[in-house]
Every structure is written in structure tokens, then in C-alpha cells.
Amino acid sequence: MSLSATLKRAGLAPIGKGIYLSNRTREASGSSNPSKTPNIILVFGWMGANLPHIFKYTKVYQEMYPDATQIIVQSRPQFFWSSNRTRMNNLVPVAEVLEAHGCSGTKLEVAPASESDPPRILVHSFSNGGGIQMYTLGKLLRARSKSSLDFRGHKPRMSAMIIDSCPANATLPGALRAFTASLPKNSPLRIPLIIFIILIYSFNSFKHRIFGVQPIFERLKRGLLRQGPEGGILPWMTEKTPRMYVCSKQDELVPFEEIEEHVKEAKGRGLNASIEIYDDTPHVAHARKYPERYWGAVKDLWAAAVQS
Structure with missing residues (x-):
């Protein structure tokens, strides 16, 4: 099947190099309370992940949250040795979509077009490849923002973050x-x-x-621990934003002990962090083997975001 046919079947449109946007029509769904579900889902794929592999996750999200716009970002090996400017330029289409949906800066002001449906953002990042894309997007959004870098007097957006098989030491x-x-x-x-x-x-x-x-992997770890007036790794995130780390004792690429240590540090800094540890799943393959547990944890995480 050609790429265009694959994208059409998945309801996606390319908006940049390795970046895709769901173009599903916003018809009434069966959601009993759509204002409590995410309306934007950001998915950062692991390095080298082909679209059919990422679609296994986005398809579940389409079923769970049919009203949400999905933005899919692939990660290619060349991204790691590109210049910082090139990395940021590659993600401009993502920033433009987020800004169009009301993510207009670190001050979390709602853009006029989104006053009736303010952003509720679920972020799902896979491995260091996806994590570095997410980290770079945060830098880009701050660079593009003309707002005052101050959260005081502003209520954070409803948001949550899943960090799957990440971070690893450099x-x-x-x-x-x-x-x-x-x-x-x-x-x-x-x-x-x-x-x-x-x-x-x-x-x-x-x-x-x-x-x-x-090293860029260390910058990612530092970014995940970021807090303060300029927000977390993404500008709208605060220390209260629920985040869930997922790892496995059988991951041959990212030792789970490194993620455990990172989560311990995150909690020590007051971040709202939790961890799901699997005993026997390969790298970024936890949902494939234990779908009920994996997606149940995602739902619970979003429920925590609604209550926070």
C-alpha cells in the first residue's frame, strides 16, 4: 500500500516532514462529556518507527477519544545529528497547529478561535527518539512565544504526559x-x-x-525535570501535570533502573510522576502484550489530569 493510501485510510494528512495531522470531521461522538476528554493528542514516535507501527497507538486513541485532533511526529536517526536550528525548523508545523488550537504561549492565553473549546492536551512520547522531539518542540514554542514568561494568575491547561521507555543515560x-x-x-x-x-x-x-x-540525551533528562515560571518540558506543563513513565525489566535498549532513578528524582523535585514497570516486555512493546493494563493506565492518567 502506498504512503498516500495508508494516510488516507488512517484519516491523516502530512503537514511536514514526518509530521501528520488527523483530518477527521468533528461530528458528534458518543462521549458523555467531551469537555473532560483531550481535544489534542500529541504522539512522538520512537526512532525509526514506521507509520503502521505508530498507527497501532493512534487507532486506539481514535476509539478512546474520537473528538481529539491527533498530531503524529516521527523520529528519524538523522534528527539526532542535525543542528538545533534544523531540529526546531522541522517542528514548525506542529507549533502552528498548536497555536491555531489556542496554545499561544507559555502564559497559556486562549486564542480567540478556541475560547469555547480550550486546549486539553495528552502527550504520548516513545523512547529517547520521541522524547527529544518533544524536548525540541518545547524549545521551539518558547522561542516563538511573545508572551510574558509568567504563569502567575493563569490556570494551567488540562494536560497529561506518557513517557514510554525513556529516558536513558547518555x-x-x-x-x-x-x-x-x-x-x-x-x-x-x-x-x-x-x-x-x-x-x-x-x-x-x-x-x-x-x-x-x-549531550542531547542529558538535555532531554534535564528538560523532563524542568519546572518554574517557563513551564515544564512543554510550556503549558507544571509540576502538577500528571506524568506516567513506562518501562520494562526486559528492555534491552533502556535499562529500567535508569528510568526508576529518573522518576525518583522527579518526585523528589515535587513533580506529579508515576511509573508502570513491566516484567517481560521488549522496548516500546508493552501495549502490544498487555493492552488492557497499558491503556487502562492511560485512562487513569487522564482522569487524574481532569481532577488536578
């Missing part, structure tokens, strides 16, 4: 596992890719030692 073995996971062991590209990753990692380590530039 280590060379971890980077090698992440970038080569999708390649067959006998692939002729494997050795050149490993050499390239080692060179990139060494260069980034040099920048960190000489110029103090943190």
Missing part, C-alpha cells in the same frame, strides 16, 4: 544499541553505522568537556 553502548536495533546483524550497513556513531559520540563528548555542551 552512554556509548546505549547509543550503539539504539541506532543499530532495527538493522539485521548481517547488514552491510552495520559496521559503517557503528563507526559513524562512535565518531559522533566522541565529537559530542569533546564538546561537553571543552565547551560544556551537554
